[in-house]
Amino acid sequence: MKQAIKRFALTAMGLFVAFAAIAQVTTASISGFVKDTKGDPVMGAVVKATHTPSGTVYYVSTQNNGQYYIPGMKIGSQYQIEASCMGFATTKITDVTLSLGDEAKFDFELKEEAVNLGEIVVTAEINPAINSNRTGAQEIFTKDRMSRIPTINRSLSDFTKLTPMSSGSNFAGTSYRYNNVTVDGASFNNSFGLASSLGASGIEPISLEAIEQIQVMIAPYDVRNGAFTGGAINSVTKSGNNKWEGSAYFYTKSPSTRGYIQKDEIIAVTDFFSRQYGATLSGPIIKNKLFFFVNAEFDRQEVPNSWRPRANKTAPVTGYYSAADVETLDEIVQLLKDNFNYNPGTYNVTSTPTEADKVTARLDWNINQKNKLSFKYFYLKSFDTQNPSPSGAMSNGRGPNSYAIPFSSAYYRRNNNFNIFIAELNTIVNSKMSNSLTVGYSRLRDYREMDGGFFPEVNIGDGTASKNSLTTFGTEANSYGNKLDSDIYQIQDNFIINLNKHQLTFGTQSDYRMFVNGYANSYAGQWQFASLADFKTDLLAYQAWKNAGSNPNSIPGTTALYYKQTYSMTDDGKFPYAEVNVMSLGFYAQDKWSIKDNLKVTLGLRMDLPIFMTDLPKNDLVAGLTFQDGRKIDVSKYPSAKPMISPRVGFNWDVFSNKKLQVRGGSGLFSGTPPYVWLSNQAGNNGILFASTTAKNHAFDGVTELAKPTGATLPKANIAITDPDFKYPQLWKTNLAVDYKFGNGWVATAEVLYNKDINAIYHRDINHPNMDDATKVTKLGGADQRPYFIDNTLNDQTYDVILMTNSSEGYSIYSTLQLQRNFTSGPLDGLYLNASYTFGEAKSVTDGSSSVASSSYKYRPAINPDAEELGFSAGSFPQRLLVQGSYRREWGPNFATSIGLVYQMYMPFRYSYAYNGDINNDSYSYNDLMYIPATKDQIRIKPASGDTRTADQIWAEMDSFFDQDPYLKTRRGKYSERNGGMAPYVHSLDFNIAHDLIMKQANGKSHTIRFSFDVYNFLNLLNQDWGVQQTTVLGNQQYQYLIMTEKPSASNNYTPAFSTALDSNKKVITDTFKDSISSSSRWTMMFGIKYMFN
Structure with missing residues (x-):
C-alpha cells in the first residue's frame, strides 16, 4: 500500500512539474467594468495596461457584461491603463502603482465620440487600506516606504x-x-x-x-x-x-x-x-x-x-x-x-x-x-x-x-x-x-x-x-x-x-x-x-x-x-x-x-x-x-x-x-x-x-x-x-x-x-508511567500537590521515549x-x-522552542509534564x-x-518561574513550574549548606520578593503559569535621516549621492537614562528563584525543602528586574553612503 502511495505521489508530482511551484502570489492584477454614460456594459472594449518604464504591455477584451481582468502584472509604479472601443473616446488612467498580491479595481466610463473629444485622462487614486481584494489582516511595504x-x-x-x-x-x-x-x-x-x-x-x-x-x-x-x-x-x-x-x-x-x-x-x-x-x-x-x-x-x-x-x-x-x-x-x-x-x-x-x-x-x-x-x-x-x-x-x-x-x-x-x-x-x-x-x-x-x-x-x-x-x-x-x-x-x-x-x-x-x-x-x-x-x-x-x-x-x-x-x-x-x-x-x-x-x-x-x-x-x-x-x-x-x-x-x-x-x-x-x-x-x-x-x-x-x-x-x-x-x-x-x-x-x-x-x-x-499508577506515581506533600514519580520509567531498556502528537487546546x-x-x-x-x-x-500547550524532540519536551515548564497544560505563548x-x-x-x-x-x-519577552532542580522526579531539572506560597506554612524552608540565615529570615525575604513582583503577588497560593512573567514595557524610538545630492543631466539622466543615518534607541542617544531596557536578575527564560535544598523522598513525606537563590554577588535578591547593559539598552547608529544613477 505504501509503495502504491509513493508511486501515485511521484506520478502526480511529475505531471504537475510539467505545468506548475510552491509560491505565494508574486504579481499584481487589475479588474473592473467598462460602461457607457448610461451605465450599460461595453462589450468587446480593449483594456490595455502599459508599464511605462519597461514598455511591458498587457491587454484583454471586456466580456459581455463589460467586465475585464488582467492577472500576472509586474508590481511597481508608472502604469498607464486605457480603455478603448470603436465609437467611443479612449479613456486613460495614469500614475498607477500596483502592489504585491493586489487586485486593483479600475472602472471606466466611455463617452460616445460624436464629437472629437480626444483622449480623456484621469489620475489614479489607490488606497492600500480601502481595497476590494483585501479581506484579512495584512501590511504592504513598498521600496519607497522601506527607504x-x-x-x-x-x-x-x-x-x-x-x-x-x-x-x-x-x-x-x-x-x-x-x-x-x-x-x-x-x-x-x-x-x-x-x-x-x-x-x-x-x-x-x-x-x-x-x-x-x-x-x-x-x-x-x-x-x-x-x-x-x-x-x-x-x-x-x-x-x-x-x-x-x-x-x-x-x-x-x-x-x-x-x-x-x-x-x-x-x-x-x-x-x-x-x-x-x-x-x-x-x-x-x-x-x-x-x-x-x-x-x-x-x-x-x-x-x-x-x-x-x-x-x-x-x-x-x-x-x-x-x-x-x-x-x-x-x-x-x-x-x-x-x-x-x-x-x-x-x-x-x-x-x-x-x-x-x-x-x-x-x-x-x-x-x-x-x-x-x-x-x-x-x-x-x-x-x-x-x-x-x-x-x-x-x-x-x-x-x-x-x-x-x-x-x-x-x-x-x-x-x-x-x-x-x-x-x-x-x-x-x-x-x-x-x-x-x-x-x-x-x-x-x-x-x-x-x-x-x-x-x-x-x-x-x-x-x-x-x-x-x-x-x-x-x-x-x-x-x-x-x-x-x-x-x-x-x-x-x-x-x-x-x-x-x-x-x-x-x-x-x-x-x-x-x-x-x-x-x-x-x-x-x-x-x-x-x-x-x-x-x-x-x-x-x-x-x-x-x-x-x-x-x-x-x-x-x-x-x-x-x-x-x-x-x-x-x-x-x-x-x-x-x-x-x-x-x-x-x-x-x-x-x-x-x-x-x-x-x-x-x-x-x-x-x-x-x-x-x-x-x-x-x-x-x-x-x-x-x-x-x-x-x-x-x-x-x-x-x-x-x-x-x-x-x-x-x-x-x-x-x-x-x-x-x-x-x-x-x-x-x-x-x-x-x-x-x-x-x-x-x-x-x-x-x-x-x-x-x-x-x-x-x-x-x-x-x-x-x-x-x-x-x-x-x-x-x-x-x-x-x-x-x-x-x-x-x-x-x-x-x-x-x-x-x-x-x-x-x-x-x-x-x-x-x-x-x-x-x-x-x-x-x-516512557513515563500513567498518573493513576499508584505504585509509580504519588503526590508531593504540603500545599504543592503536583504528581511525583516514585519510579519515572516504564522500561529500563530505553531513556526517554518522546511522542510527537497533536493538541487542540491553544x-x-x-x-x-x-x-x-x-x-x-x-x-x-x-x-x-x-x-x-x-x-x-x-x-x-507548548512553544516548541527546540529542534530536538526531547528538548522540546523537557524545556516546557509544566506542573504535569505529560498533560496538555495551557500556558501563555512565548509570542503572546x-x-x-x-x-x-x-x-x-x-x-x-x-x-x-x-x-x-x-x-x-x-513587552520585550515573557518568562516562566521554575525550580532549579527536579522537583517531580521526571529526570529533568528546570522544567517544573513554581508554586507560590501564600503563607509560611505552605512551604518547607531549609537553608542551604553554608547559609547562615534562619528559616524565618528566608521566609521574610521570600514573602517580600513575592509581594514586590507584579505577577507573583497575583499567584499567591497558586502555581505560576508557563510564560506568565512579563518583562517591563519598553518605550523605543528609532530614527532615520537621509539626504540626497542630485545631479541632473541635459539628457534626462541623473546621478545621486545619498548620505544616511539610522539610529536604534534614539531616546538613549538623547539621554543616557532613557531607552534602558530591564532584564531579570536571574535567567530570562526561566526564573529560578526558589532552589531545592532537600529532594522529595518517602522519609520527608515527599515534601521538598527550599531556600532562595542569590544573585551573582551572592547577595539576597530583592527585585525581579535590573537594568540591562546589553546593546538593546544603548543607542546604535549606522552610517550609509549610496551612489545611484538612472
Missing part, C-alpha cells in the same frame, strides 16, 4: 515587525516556526525548523537592495496562500526596465557609533565592526523585450561581547563584569594543559565573526503580449559564530553573562550556503482565461564547525546551592556532526477562468523535500561539575587511577553532577546521518464571486496531502516494549498520508460604493507544515543509529577515556516517535474589520482576529485600532503617518502601541531630505 524606515540591521524583520499584530517574528501569538517566507515564489523560510530565517546561521539571506516590495499576511482567505498557520511573508525582487540603472553602497557600524554610558555607568568598549557593501545594475538587453537585474552584497561583521571576567574572587560582580574570575580561569587553563595537553582557548572573547556573500539575479522576458517569463537566482555563502548553547546547562546557562564566561573552544560556527533557482511564466490565454506557472529548486547546505577539537564539553559550576554555571570548555555538545542538507523541488500552478461575476481559480501548490540531517548530543562527551574543587578532586582521582591501573571508583573523589556520552551504533562506527524525504501535494479551487459591484465574496477549498517517502529501519527490541496507556511503537513507520481539508470564505463590502466605508473579513482553516527537524528526530533517534550512556552523580573516570560500552545486548537510547494519528499543524482563523476613509484622507481601521488550534503540535514522554485573540494617512498634496505632500494599538493574548503580548512616520522634502532640483521615525511601546 524611510529605520533599519539598523537591514533585514526583512525590521519591516515585518511593523505589522500591528506581530511580536518579533511571531504573528498573532503564533510561533515563527509556522510562518511561510517567500521571495519571488521561492521558499525562504527555514522549513526544517533550525532557525527563524532561511538556513541556520541567522544571516539575512537576501539584500534589501534587491527587494521591490514586502507583503505580510496573517489571515488571507485566498486559498492560493498556504503552507502556514502563523504569517505569510511574501517579497518580490526588483526587475530591470528600459533605463540603465545602478547603485553602489556602503553601510557601517563601529565602536564610535554605539553608546557606552548608561545611567552614569561606563560599559566595556569592544573593538567590533559591521560593514555591508554592494552594488546593483539593471537595464535592457532588448528594449521593451528582455531585461536584467543583478545585486551583489557582502557582509563583514565582528559582533561585540561586553562581558569580562572579574579580576579575582573578591572583586565585585557589577556592570559588565561576570562572577567568573581571571584567577580561576587561568587555573583551569593550566590544569587542562598539564593533564590533557589540551588548550581550551581564550576566555577574552571580545567579539565573534560573521560573514555573508549574497547574489540576486533576475531576467524578465516579454515573449509577447500574452506571455511573460522571468528567471530568478539566489546565492548565499555565510557563517556566524555562536556562544555555547544554554541547553542542558546548569542555572543561568553557559554564558557569557553575569554568572559565567566560557572559553572559545566551546563556541561554534554555523555555516549556511544555498543556491535557489526559480522560473515563472504568466500567460493570458484569452479575455476569460489566464495561467500562472512557477517551478523552482533550492539547494541548501548547513553545517557546524568547532575550534574545540574532539574533546568533551565540560561545564563547571560556582559551587553554590543554585548550581550556577561558572565556565565551559570543550566541543559544544550539540555541534559535532551537526549538519543539514536540504534539496527542495517546488511547483505551483494557478489557472483562472473569468465568467462574468465569477472568477474561478484551480491550482496546485506542491513540493518534494529531501533532508539529510546529522545530530547527536554529547557525541564527544559531556560533563558537569558543581565546582572547580570537585573537578580538581576528581581529576586527581583519575590521575591516581590511571597511574595505578585500578578502578577509579575505588579512589576517593567527588561524583560529577551529570555525564553523557553518545556513540554511533553503525557497523563501521562512523557518525550516521538521518535521511527524511517528504512530499506535500496541495490542490485547491476557488470562486471570487462579485455578487454586486460593491460586494465580493471569496469561497475556496484547499486540500493538502503530506506523504512520507522514507523507509526507516525497524527496532524489534523497542517494538516489543509497552509504553504509556499500553501503547506499542514502531520507529520504522511514519504516519500514513492524511488529507488536510481547508475550507475558507472571505468577503469585502464597499458599503456605499464610494470607497469610504469598507467592511471585510472571513473565516477558514489554514494548514501549515511542521518543522521537519521534528519529523527527522524519529529517523535519527530510533535506537539504531545512536545509543548513549547517561548518569547523574557519576564517578569521573577520565575525560579522554570515554568509549562505547561493550557487551550490551540492548544499548540504551533516546527514542523519538510520531503518533500514527499525527496531523500537520492546522488552525481556524476568523477576522472581522471595518475601514473608514475620512474626507481629509485619514483612514481608520478596527480589526479583530481569532485563532483556534485544530492540530497544534506538542511532545510527551510515553488559541489567540487580538484586536487592532489603526489610523493612517499618506499625504499626496499640499504643504504636507510626502508625509506618511501610521499609528496602531493592538491588544489581546495567545495561549498554547497583552498590548502594543506602534507609531510610524516619514517625510520627504525636495529642496529644489538638486537636494532632497527624508526622515523616518518608529516609536514602539511593547
Whole structure:
C-alpha cells in the first residue's frame, strides 16, 4: 500500500512539474467594468495596461457584461491603463502603482465620440487600506516606504515587525516556526525548523537592495496562500526596465557609533565592526523585450561581547563584569594543559565573526503580449559564530553573562550556503482565461564547525546551592556532526477562468523535500561539575587511577553532577546521518464571486496531502516494549498520508460604493507544515543509529577515556516517535474589520482576529508511567500537590521515549485600532503617518522552542509534564502601541531630505518561574513550574549548606520578593503559569535621516549621492537614562528563584525543602528586574553612503 502511495505521489508530482511551484502570489492584477454614460456594459472594449518604464504591455477584451481582468502584472509604479472601443473616446488612467498580491479595481466610463473629444485622462487614486481584494489582516511595504524606515540591521524583520499584530517574528501569538517566507515564489523560510530565517546561521539571506516590495499576511482567505498557520511573508525582487540603472553602497557600524554610558555607568568598549557593501545594475538587453537585474552584497561583521571576567574572587560582580574570575580561569587553563595537553582557548572573547556573500539575479522576458517569463537566482555563502548553547546547562546557562564566561573552544560556527533557482511564466490565454506557472529548486547546505577539537564539553559550576554555571570548555555538545542538507523541488500552478461575476481559480501548490540531517548530543562527551574543587578532586582521582591501573571508583573523589556520552551504533562506527524525504501535494479551487459591484465574496477549498517517502529501519527490541496507556511503537513507520481539508470564505463590502466605508473579513482553516527537524528526530533517534550512556552523580573516570560500552545486548537510547494519528499543524482563523476613509484622507481601521488550534503540535514522554499508577506515581506533600514519580520509567531498556502528537487546546485573540494617512498634496505632500494599538493574548500547550524532540519536551515548564497544560505563548503580548512616520522634502532640483521615525511601546519577552532542580522526579531539572506560597506554612524552608540565615529570615525575604513582583503577588497560593512573567514595557524610538545630492543631466539622466543615518534607541542617544531596557536578575527564560535544598523522598513525606537563590554577588535578591547593559539598552547608529544613477 505504501509503495502504491509513493508511486501515485511521484506520478502526480511529475505531471504537475510539467505545468506548475510552491509560491505565494508574486504579481499584481487589475479588474473592473467598462460602461457607457448610461451605465450599460461595453462589450468587446480593449483594456490595455502599459508599464511605462519597461514598455511591458498587457491587454484583454471586456466580456459581455463589460467586465475585464488582467492577472500576472509586474508590481511597481508608472502604469498607464486605457480603455478603448470603436465609437467611443479612449479613456486613460495614469500614475498607477500596483502592489504585491493586489487586485486593483479600475472602472471606466466611455463617452460616445460624436464629437472629437480626444483622449480623456484621469489620475489614479489607490488606497492600500480601502481595497476590494483585501479581506484579512495584512501590511504592504513598498521600496519607497522601506527607504524611510529605520533599519539598523537591514533585514526583512525590521519591516515585518511593523505589522500591528506581530511580536518579533511571531504573528498573532503564533510561533515563527509556522510562518511561510517567500521571495519571488521561492521558499525562504527555514522549513526544517533550525532557525527563524532561511538556513541556520541567522544571516539575512537576501539584500534589501534587491527587494521591490514586502507583503505580510496573517489571515488571507485566498486559498492560493498556504503552507502556514502563523504569517505569510511574501517579497518580490526588483526587475530591470528600459533605463540603465545602478547603485553602489556602503553601510557601517563601529565602536564610535554605539553608546557606552548608561545611567552614569561606563560599559566595556569592544573593538567590533559591521560593514555591508554592494552594488546593483539593471537595464535592457532588448528594449521593451528582455531585461536584467543583478545585486551583489557582502557582509563583514565582528559582533561585540561586553562581558569580562572579574579580576579575582573578591572583586565585585557589577556592570559588565561576570562572577567568573581571571584567577580561576587561568587555573583551569593550566590544569587542562598539564593533564590533557589540551588548550581550551581564550576566555577574552571580545567579539565573534560573521560573514555573508549574497547574489540576486533576475531576467524578465516579454515573449509577447500574452506571455511573460522571468528567471530568478539566489546565492548565499555565510557563517556566524555562536556562544555555547544554554541547553542542558546548569542555572543561568553557559554564558557569557553575569554568572559565567566560557572559553572559545566551546563556541561554534554555523555555516549556511544555498543556491535557489526559480522560473515563472504568466500567460493570458484569452479575455476569460489566464495561467500562472512557477517551478523552482533550492539547494541548501548547513553545517557546524568547532575550534574545540574532539574533546568533551565540560561545564563547571560556582559551587553554590543554585548550581550556577561558572565556565565551559570543550566541543559544544550539540555541534559535532551537526549538519543539514536540504534539496527542495517546488511547483505551483494557478489557472483562472473569468465568467462574468465569477472568477474561478484551480491550482496546485506542491513540493518534494529531501533532508539529510546529522545530530547527536554529547557525541564527544559531556560533563558537569558543581565546582572547580570537585573537578580538581576528581581529576586527581583519575590521575591516581590511571597511574595505578585500578578502578577509579575505588579512589576517593567527588561524583560529577551529570555525564553523557553518545556513540554511533553503525557497523563501521562512523557518525550516521538521518535521511527524511517528504512530499506535500496541495490542490485547491476557488470562486471570487462579485455578487454586486460593491460586494465580493471569496469561497475556496484547499486540500493538502503530506506523504512520507522514507523507509526507516525497524527496532524489534523497542517494538516489543509497552509504553504509556499500553501503547506499542514502531520507529520504522511514519504516519500514513492524511488529507488536510481547508475550507475558507472571505468577503469585502464597499458599503456605499464610494470607497469610504469598507467592511471585510472571513473565516477558514489554514494548514501549515511542521518543522521537519521534528519529523527527522524519529529517523535519527530510533535506537539504531545512536545509543548513549547517561548518569547523574557519576564517578569521573577520565575525560579522554570515554568509549562505547561493550557487551550490551540492548544499548540504551533516546527514542523519538510520531503518533500514527499525527496531523500537520492546522488552525481556524476568523477576522472581522471595518475601514473608514475620512474626507481629509485619514483612514481608520478596527480589526479583530481569532485563532483556534485544530492540530497544534506538542511532545510527551510515553516512557513515563500513567498518573493513576499508584505504585509509580504519588503526590508531593504540603500545599504543592503536583504528581511525583516514585519510579519515572516504564522500561529500563530505553531513556526517554518522546511522542510527537497533536493538541487542540491553544488559541489567540487580538484586536487592532489603526489610523493612517499618506499625504499626496499640499504643504504636507510626502508625509506618511501610521499609528496602531493592538491588544489581546495567545495561549498554547507548548512553544516548541527546540529542534530536538526531547528538548522540546523537557524545556516546557509544566506542573504535569505529560498533560496538555495551557500556558501563555512565548509570542503572546497583552498590548502594543506602534507609531510610524516619514517625510520627504525636495529642496529644489538638486537636494532632497527624508526622515523616518518608529516609536514602539511593547513587552520585550515573557518568562516562566521554575525550580532549579527536579522537583517531580521526571529526570529533568528546570522544567517544573513554581508554586507560590501564600503563607509560611505552605512551604518547607531549609537553608542551604553554608547559609547562615534562619528559616524565618528566608521566609521574610521570600514573602517580600513575592509581594514586590507584579505577577507573583497575583499567584499567591497558586502555581505560576508557563510564560506568565512579563518583562517591563519598553518605550523605543528609532530614527532615520537621509539626504540626497542630485545631479541632473541635459539628457534626462541623473546621478545621486545619498548620505544616511539610522539610529536604534534614539531616546538613549538623547539621554543616557532613557531607552534602558530591564532584564531579570536571574535567567530570562526561566526564573529560578526558589532552589531545592532537600529532594522529595518517602522519609520527608515527599515534601521538598527550599531556600532562595542569590544573585551573582551572592547577595539576597530583592527585585525581579535590573537594568540591562546589553546593546538593546544603548543607542546604535549606522552610517550609509549610496551612489545611484538612472
